[in-house]
Amino acid sequence: MITTEFDFLRDFLKQRSGLVLSNEKQYLVESRLIPVTRRHNLASLSALVQAIRKPGSTALQEEVVEAMTTNESFFFRDKTPFDHFKGLMLPNLMEARASRRKMRIWCAAASTGQEPYSLAMVLKEMRAKVGSFGFEILGTDISNEVLDKAKAGTYSQFEVQRGLPIQMLVKYFAQEGELWQISSEIRSMVQWRKLNLLQSFSQLGEFDIIFCRNVLIYFDQETKKDVLHRIAKQMPKDGYLVLGAAETVVGLTDAFEPVPEHRGLYRPKQQSADAATVRKLGSAFPKLSALTSP
Amino acid sequence: MKHCLVVDDSRVIRKVARRILEDLGFSIGEAEDGLKALEACRERMPDAVLLDWNMPVMDGMEFLHALREEAADKMPTVVFCTTENDMAHITQAIQAGADEYIMKPFDKEIVEAKLQEVGLI
Structure with missing residues (x-):
């Protein structure tokens, strides 16, 4: 592959999926795309x-985009976000939605499905507390291939051993030869939809909780800002955003603020700009600050 | 430093497991069957046992029952590590009091994930 071809691929992928490739990632392009050339006898x-x-090569273009996405995922990845889900997000939102008794959750880069299924299993485990509360879980991904796998809910022996407690395997999975399939009851709790995060998602409606983990890391600053900005629009003031362990909103958006002592967890900024100004002025005008403090 | 007893009749498996567990900060003891494992536990009760199922002399399940019999109040964390990878065996192991279950073949990621699951790392 000559430099101009790599440059073309880099621009193409940036535009199509937001993926940012540095020059030293040429090896990654080669290892991911050589299988595609073989499949098409190129x-x-x-x-x-x-x-x-060539014009009209849409299917092949899509295949290239999909081949370049990273789809590593495992059940209860990083554990902490699921503890936050159980211990903070659910109790708070169930209280706030006590009359509506409905909640919507979106896994924005759901890959092969482990994340939404982990949430579904948590909800099943909390049956007694959750009662008749209605939950809608939506999993989206840019890749058809991983969505098919997610829908099937079928995992290898290796996949079910990373992060999934053995009791949960026994409870929620059935063995199918060498593979393990998650029960139809859990599968029916999650809906799937193909979605490119670069494109509009306003039609998806509002979500109380959005998991968007380990996908922003592949984007450049502008794309990160844009995606976070649009995510904020899909969320009520008391919603929660969950990012990956190595990700942050700091320096990218003012729409979210970290939830103290909950790493990776964010909420729409609570304080209005005016109140912040008043507080800042408070040190100079103590009476004013006394008026605004709780 | 936490101590883990690796019980497996295969020297190769014991060696692989030892390397992974040492990397995770454990001190290691080895036993090639259930009976030797039982003796090792009498001498020094480990924090964890990585336990094969099929072994000569005394198998993993017999060992688990025997250890429970004589040391119920100071049981270590028991993680089965076996080629028996069907639901019936897994259920039987859990009912016998095993804390986790690894289906062979395993790698460092799996051992690490399972030990995190039981709170040992």
């Missing part, structure tokens, strides 16, 4: 680049 990566430049 002689080389150069031939693949030529092929996707």
Whole structure:
């Protein structure tokens, strides 16, 4: 692959999926795309680049975009977000939604489904507390291939051993030869939809909780800002946003603020700009601050 | 430093497990069957036992029952680690008091995830 071809792929992927590739990621492009060239009997990566430049090569273009996405996922990944879900988000939101008795949750880069299914299992485990409260869980991803796998709910022996307690395997899975399939009861709790985060998601409606973990890391600053900005619009004032362990909103958006002592957890900024100004002025005008403090 | 007893009749498996567990900060004892494991526990009760199922002399399940019999009040965390990978065996192990269950083949990620699950790391 010559430099101009790599440059073309880089621009193409940035535009199509937001993926940012530095020059030293050429090896990644090669390892991910060589299988695609083989599937289509193309002689080389150069031939693949030529092929996707042709008008009408939409299917192949999509295949290239999908091949370049990273889909590592496991059940109860990083554990902490699920503790926050159980211990903070659910109790608070169930209280706030006591009359509506409905909640919507969105896993915005759901990959092969482990994250939404983990949430569904948590809800099942909390049956007694949750009662007749209605939950809608939506899993979206840019890749058809991983969505198919997510819908099937079928996992390898390796996949069910990373993060999934053995009791949960026994309770919620059935063995199918070498594979393990999550029960139809859990599967029916999650809905799936193909979605590119670069495109509008306003039609999805409002969500009380949004998990958007380990996907922003692949985007550049502008794209991160844009996605977070649009996520904020899909969320009520008392909603929660969950990011990956290595991600933050700091320096990207003013729409969210961290929930203290809950790493990776954010909520729409509570304080209005005016109140903040008053508080700042408070040190100079103590009487004013006395008026605004609780 | 937490102590883990690796019980497996395969020297290769014991070696692989030892390397992974040492990396995770455990001190290691080894036993090649259930009976030797039982003796090792009498000498020094480990914090954790990584336990194969099929072994000569005394198998993993017999060992678990025997240990429970004589040391019910100071039981270590027991993690089965076996090629028996069907629901019937897993259920039987849980009912016998095993804390976690690893289906072979395993790697560092799986051992680490399972030990986190039982709160040992």
